Amino acid sequence: MKIIRANPTIVAAALIFLLALCIRFGYWSQYCGTALDRWHEWDQTDMSTYLEQARLLRTEGWLAKDPFRPYHLWHASASEQKWASWVNPRVFYQAPAYSYVLAAADRLFDDSLPLVKAVQLIIGAGTCVLMFLIAFRLAGLFAGCLAGILACLYAPLFYFEPQLLRVGPGVFLLALILFCLVFIVGRSSKLGTHGIVTLCVGVGLLTGLFAIFHEMSKVMIAVVVTSLAVHFGCRGIRYAATAVLAITIGYLIGFSPLMARNIAVGAPPFAVSGMTSILFVNCNEATAPAGGSIPTQLSPTAIRILDQAEGGTTEALKGVWDSYSGDLGLLISNWGQRFAMIWNKWEVPANTSYAFYMNIMGLPKWMPDFRWLFPAAFSAVIILGIQVVRAKLASFGSEHKSGSYDPPSSSPTDLSTCSLSGHLVLLLYITAMAASLSLVYAVARYRLYLVPFFLVYAAVFVKVVVVDIRTRRWLRIPLAICLVLIGLYIHNQVTRDDFRPQDPRIDDYGVAVNLASGVSEPEHVLVARLATHAKHDYPNKVGQSITIRAAEANFWLGQKKMSDGKSSEAIGYFRNSVQWVSNNPISLNALAWVLATVPGDQNDDSSDAIKYATAACELTNYVEPMVLDTLAATYANAGDYPHAVEIARKAAALAQEQDNQALVQRVTERLVVYGRGEPYRLNGR
Numbered sequence: 001m002k003i004i005r006a007n008p009t010i011v012a013a014a015l016i017f018l019l020a021l022c023i024r025f026g027y028w029s030q031y032c033g034t035a036l037d038r039w040h041e042w043d044q045t046d047m048s049t050y051l052e053q054a055r056l057l058r059t060e061g062w063l064a065k066d067p068f069r070p071y072h073l074w075h076a077s078a079s080e081q082k083w084a085s086w087v088n089p090r091v092f093y094q095a096p097a098y099s100y101v102l103a104a105a106d107r108l109f110d111d112s113l114p115l116v117k118a119v120q121l122i123i124g125a126g127t128c129v130l131m132f133l134i135a136f137r138l139a140g141l142f143a144g145c146l147a148g149i150l151a152c153l154y155a156p157l158f159y160f161e162p163q164l165l166r167v168g169p170g171v172f173l174l175a176l177i178l179f180c181l182v183f184i185v186g187r188s189s190k191l192g193t194h195g196i197v198t199l200c201v202g203v204g205l206l207t208g209l210f211a212i213f214h215e216m217s218k219v220m221i222a223v224v225v226t227s228l229a230v231h232f233g234c235r236g237i238r239y240a241a242t243a244v245l246a247i248t249i250g251y252l253i254g255f256s257p258l259m260a261r262n263i264a265v266g267a268p269p270f271a272v273s274g275m276t277s278i279l280f281v282n283c284n285e286a287t288a289p290a291g292g293s294i295p296t297q298l299s300p301t302a303i304r305i306l307d308q309a310e311g312g313t314t315e316a317l318k319g320v321w322d323s324y325s326g327d328l329g330l331l332i333s334n335w336g337q338r339f340a341m342i343w344n345k346w347e348v349p350a351n352t353s354y355a356f357y358m359n360i361m362g363l364p365k366w367m368p369d370f371r372w373l374f375p376a377a378f379s380a381v382i383i384l385g386i387q388v389v390r391a392k393l394a395s396f397g398s399e400h401k402s403g404s405y406d407p408p409s410s411s412p413t414d415l416s417t418c419s420l421s422g423h424l425v426l427l428l429y430i431t432a433m434a435a436s437l438s439l440v441y442a443v444a445r446y447r448l449y450l451v452p453f454f455l456v457y458a459a460v461f462v463k464v465v466v467v468d469i470r471t472r473r474w475l476r477i478p479l480a481i482c483l484v485l486i487g488l489y490i491h492n493q494v495t496r497d498d499f500r501p502q503d504p505r506i507d508d509y510g511v512a513v514n515l516a517s518g519v520s521e522p523e524h525v526l527v528a529r530l531a532t533h534a535k536h537d538y539p540n541k542v543g544q545s546i547t548i549r550a551a552e553a554n555f556w557l558g559q560k561k562m563s564d565g566k567s568s569e570a571i572g573y574f575r576n577s578v579q580w581v582s583n584n585p586i587s588l589n590a591l592a593w594v595l596a597t598v599p600g601d602q603n604d605d606s607s608d609a610i611k612y613a614t615a616a617c618e619l620t621n622y623v624e625p626m627v628l629d630t631l632a633a634t635y636a637n638a639g640d641y642p643h644a645v646e647i648a649r650k651a652a653a654l655a656q657e658q659d660n661q662a663l664v665q666r667v668t669e670r671l672v673v674y675g676r677g678e679p680y681r682l683n684g685r
Helices: 008-031 036-041 046-060 073-077 080-085 097-108 112-153 155-160 167-190 193-213 217-233 237-265 276-284 300-309 313-323 328-343 354-360 370-395 420-437 444-470 476-494 505-514 521-537 544-563 567-580 585-597 603-619 625-637 641-657 661-675
Strands: none
Touching: 008 112, 008 155, 046 097, 097 112, 097 193, 112 155, 112 167, 112 420, 112 444, 155 167, 155 444, 167 193, 167 217, 167 420, 167 444, 193 217, 193 237, 217 237, 217 420, 276 300, 276 313, 276 328, 300 313, 328 420, 370 420, 370 444, 370 476, 420 444, 444 476, 544 567, 544 585, 567 585, 585 603, 585 625, 603 625, 625 641, 625 661, 641 661
């Protein structure tokens, strides 16, 4: 009887895929029906942007001549019209591929969102297989299996994959591009010109598709071109030029759908996102708080730079440079703060509380996190570097094969099955990706684009230790232990402010304030109850990020109470919002408006209303008609009707200049009320 032997690589890949599916769908079954599963229903940032853009694609045409441009709460530092003037009106707010996918799914299926989440989980399982394949190409089957299993178990990955975010598919595309690069450099000696061209066109096409999917594509095309040009340049200039030309052709093919759309609607052909230059300016200008490492409203300096740039990238770069007035020390200091923030708060994904869900769900609680990966990957890179130096010194004057970082060996414990170029590809990738993240404030989900490197090299480290034990190289074990301890120390120093307090109430509070714009009354109560606990019990833990989130949370709670007709409760929440962040014009404006216009005896609140409205006007330079409208209402509430009429007329004129006819009509109606010598009341609308 003929025995058919299964390929161990295929078997390992299949088992890793199945393990990843079981973990991901098991986690999804745990969180179905929780607030996290419904996050898209009230999210005010990326999820809402993707869904609204998808809706417009379905209803107004697939070319999206007028893309959706959200006006989020933190945009209050400038008017919506000014924000629109900083970008081309035909350019998408974010890379549009994910919104196109959501729109197509909704067109094909009645209830498409659960299907989209399920597909993203399957794609996440594919990411685990790619981690296996990359590590397999670099360090053999054992390391490949370890990398695949680590990817299966890495909780932040499967935490994000079933959410309506592009993170999961984005990591998959990055891993696929990296695998292609490692495969090409590992097999280049066996490839002819036609094979090189075919593979380079393929990886260029993938990078072009990734460009439609994420703004990070600029980094990846640089990594692809640099790594393959240098690698094939060793064989001659002709090979390098051929590779670069093939990559370029593939990239143009992959990017062609968005390029065709841009040309059709009058946008710049290679435009992807309208927010890139705005975020860059906001983070990199000289006066950015904390060196631009945390999200903040636009500063006056950033607004001035964007006004002068008029949407031009070169002008924006020049404006940022000029803001430093030649102070290189300040420029380096600001960049250093942003670079350090990349590695800080790694396990606290933005928008939701990872720690909260890790505690209430079994799977994430027992899974490895970044603190497991960093020391091991750090140690592996150092050890491989030592091996490279030793191998080069040993081969000096000998006839060792060029590019092999370890002397050839048929031993099953030989560390690598790939040339040095394969490792250099990943080192170039992690360097370029970290450098690009240091140019903006890196929210946690974008840091996951660095994770493939650490998954692979954590597995390589284990392989190194196993090889040393099997070959009885006992003196190398203390070196590995010392390197791990150094890695742990570095990680702890960078993230020393990120350790969670023992009392879980701070985590409960974190998720509560993020849920504040939702509709669940128990979650609102949780915010009100835990806000006091957090500020009282953890005065040193309530930093700027949670302060901003708390202000936003209380603002949305106030809005919800106003819609429910509970104005007295709304006033309390708006006051809390102002107490958390005293320079947010939206919260100040909302509080002043309610104090001035809610029916009842307002004599005690008239001075407060004027104070808050005046502060909001000062923060917006007296050019926001909606805020001026509120200031007019506060003066009318205090009985100063001539002043109210004067300010209301200015608000109407500014609204007319901005072509905001709805606001013009509302202010005009209130002018009639003030003219009669009466304050405006909400029940008078």
